[in-house]
Amino acid sequence: MAALKLYFDPMSQPSRAVLLFLKANSIPFIEKQITLRKGEHLTEEFLRINPFHKVPVIDDNGFILTESVAILKYLCGSRHMPEHWYPVDVCRRARVDEFFGWQHTNLWLPSSLLFRTKYIEPRLKNIPVDLEKLHRAKVSMDQTLDQLENVFLRRQDYLCGDDISIADVHAICVLMQADAAGHDLITGRPRVADWIGRVKLRLQPHFDDVHSTLYAVREKFARTQANL
């Protein structure tokens, strides 16, 4: 049987979620890095794999799947992973699905907007940072972080229950994008701070390995754009 292939860019938050999950669970796979910055997602070869020109994508012995959430769920089912990642119990599983439904507009959107506005757009279009747009993204990101603090983490150690699930892996990778853009995730949010520490610890050393490219960007921001 051909090995699983993962097409990813380490600068992409959903790519990192899948990469991290594979590494943390020692699932064998072949790395196919697609560097978005270089336009490698727009080649004819990649468009045949994903006509939507997005990463991540997996090719599991000819079964091609896009969308990070679908990929994580597929890996849980096809690799018979420990139950805590995506519980079998109907209600516990529904909590994970509930979070994934919520995160698209509430977590993914503000975090991506923040990073895009501060990092990608100025470089791509050679323009200064749009401060008004950045402010809107920051307000929205703070609302989301407060909801993580006061709703999801109010009575439990992980986002969807008492043990780590694929929702935690996905969410922390998305949040790291905002962190790299210099957004303060934890001040006044002790539960979010503890949760980040807890999830990272569960996923080390792979967490730092998968985030090394992003950490370099975060350092650059801290030196050059700390005032924004």
Ligand SMILES: N[C@@H](CCC(=O)N[C@@H](CS)C(=O)NCC(=O)O)C(=O)O
């Ligand atoms: N909902 C998708 C989002 C995938 C996505 O937007 N990927 C971005 C990188 S973070 C991408 O490949 N963008 C390139 C493009 O849209 O051309 C998922 O979770 O997998």
